[in-house]
Amino acid sequence: MTTRKRISAIAALTIALAAVIAPSAHAASPRYITVNSQGSVKVVPDAVRISATSTNVGATSKEALAATAKTSAAVRAALLAAKIDKKDIATQSISINPEYKYENNTSTLIGYRASQSFTIVVRAASTAGDVIDSIVAAGGDSLQLNGATPFVLDNAKATTAARTAAVKNARSKASSYASLLGVKLGKVTYLIENSSPTPYVPVMAVAKSESADATVVDLGEQEVSVSVTVKWSLL
Numbered sequence: 697m698t699t700r701k702r703i704s705a706i707a708a709l710t711i712a713l714a715a716v717i718a719p720s721a722h723a724a725s726p727r728y729i730t731v732n733s734q735g736s737v738k739v740v741p742d743a744v745r746i747s748a749t750s751t752n753v754g755a756t757s758k759e760a761l762a763a764t765a766k767t768s769a770a771v772r773a774a775l776l777a778a779k780i781d782k783k784d785i786a787t788q789s790i791s792i793n794p795e796y797k798y799e800n801n802t803s804t805l806i807g808y809r810a811s812q813s814f815t816i817v818v819r820a821a822s823t824a825g826d827v828i829d830s831i832v833a834a835g836g837d838s839l840q841l842n843g844a845t846p847f848v849l850d851n852a853k854a855t856t857a858a859r860t861a862a863v864k865n866a867r868s869k870a871s872s873y874a875s876l877l878g879v880k881l882g883k884v885t886y887l888i889e890n891s892s893p894t895p896y897v898p899v900m901a902v903a904k905s906e907s908a909d910a911t912v913v914d915l916g917e918q919e920v921s922v923s924v925t926v927k928w929s930l931l
Contacts, residue, residue, distance in 0.1 A: 726929065727879070727929065727930040728885065728927055728928060728929050728930055729870055729873055729874065729881070729927070729928050729930060730886070730925065730926070730927040730928075731866050731869045731870045731873070731925070731926055732866075732890075732923065732924070732925050733862050733863070733865040733866035733869060733923070733924055733925075733926070734862055734865065734921055734922070734923045734924075735857075735858045735859060735860065735861025735862030735863070735864070735865055735921065735922050735924075736858055736861065736919045736920065736921040736922075737854050737857045737858045737861065737919070737920055738917045738918070738919050739848055739851070739854045739917065739918060739919075739920060740821075740915055740916075740917055740918075741821055741846035741847050741848050741849075741915045741916070741917075741918055742819070742821050742848060742849050742850060743817060743818060743819050743820075743821050743846070743847055743848070743849035744817075744818045744821050744824035744844055744845065744846050744847070744913050744915075745815060745816070745817055745818075745844070745845045745847060746814075746815070746816040746817075746818060746824065746827065746828060746831075746841070746843070746844045746845075747788075747813070747814070747815055747816075747841075747842035747843045747844075747845075748771065748813070748814050748816065748831060748835070748839055748840065748841050748842060749811050749812065749813040749814070749839070749840040749842060750764045750767040750768045750771060750811065750812045750813075750814075750835060750838055750839055750840075751764060751767075751809060751810070751811040751812075751838060751839075751840060752764045752767060752809070752810055752838050753795050753806075753807045753808065753809045754807055754808055754810070755807050755808075756807075756808060757792045757808040757810065759808075760792060760807065760808040760809060760810035761792060761810040763810070763838070764810040764811060764812050764838070765812075767835050767836075767838040767839060768812045768814075770834040770835060771814070771831045771834050771835045771839060772785065773834065774830040774831050774833070774834035774835075775816060775827070775830070775831060777830070778823070778826065778827045778830050780816060780817075780818065780827065781819075784816060784817040784818075784819065785814060785815075785816055786814065786815045786816075787812060787813070787814055788813040788814065788815050789811070789812070789813045790810075790811070790812045790813075791810070791811050792808055792809070792810045792811075793808065793809050794807075794808055794809075795807045795808055795809045813842070816831075817849075819849060821846060821913070821915055822915075824844060824846075824913040825910055825911040825912045825913050826910070826911075828841065828844060828911045828913070829910060829911050832911075844913050846913065846914075846915045846916065846918070847918070848918055848920065851920050854920040855920055855922060857920075858920050858921055858922040859889070859922045859924070861922075862922045862923065862924045863887075863924060863926065866924055866926040867881075867926075870926065870928050874928075874930065877930075879930045879931060880930070880931040881928045881929075881930065881931070882928060882929035882930055882931045883928070883929055884926060884927065884928055885927050885928065885929055886925075886926070886927035887924060887925070887926045887927070888924065888925050889922060889923070889924050890923040890924060890925055
């Protein structure tokens with residue numbers, strides 16, 4: 697074989713291989729559909745977070761702090777008697793500030809106010825009202841109740857249910873679009889959870905109490921929501 701024929705044969709083989717390896721300019725691009733979806737479930741809160749403050753006024757800062765410490769100790773004892781674990785009782789702040797009396801555009805120092813604020817987690821939500829009554833009785837007029845907020849302590853089951861609903865909604869939406877376009881869904885190629893499970897503002901419900909003068913914390917319901925983005929190939 698001459699050199700010219702050998703070069704021609706190599707060139708022909710190269711062109712043939714390129715035709716096999718290189719994708720066709722007219723090959724169809726991959727087709728897919730991407731949808732966003734959300735799933736939500738309603739759950740009854742299983743815990744209550746209570747915020748309270750012990751506060752007292754004394755002639756000196758030392759007296760005020762000692763009085764507040766005594767009130768706080770009584771509140772702690774009441775909480776422990778109500779079977780609230782120590783790990784669920786947390787001091788948020790302790791403060792001492794001068795207390796003034798304002799009259800005729802003048803201020804007069806009358807003592808000092810000491811305060812200690814607590815956050816208390818009641819894991820048995822149905823007992824929250826009794827816990828509040830207990831600490832108010834223990835702290836007397838030296839205790840301020842700042843709030844009681846129901847919340848979902850263990851949202852694992854609710855999150856799983858919301859996630860399941862989100863994926864089902866995504867498939868339903870994707871199937872609807874595929875039907876409208878005259879195509880079929882293939883395999884899932886991409887899925888991402890866009891955000892952490894989110895509890896929404898509770899829809900309040902009325903709880904019942906056996907005693908008319910007992911404190912009742914209305915638990916209501918809260919929504920736990922999960923948002924996902926899912927991508928399917930199209931057949």
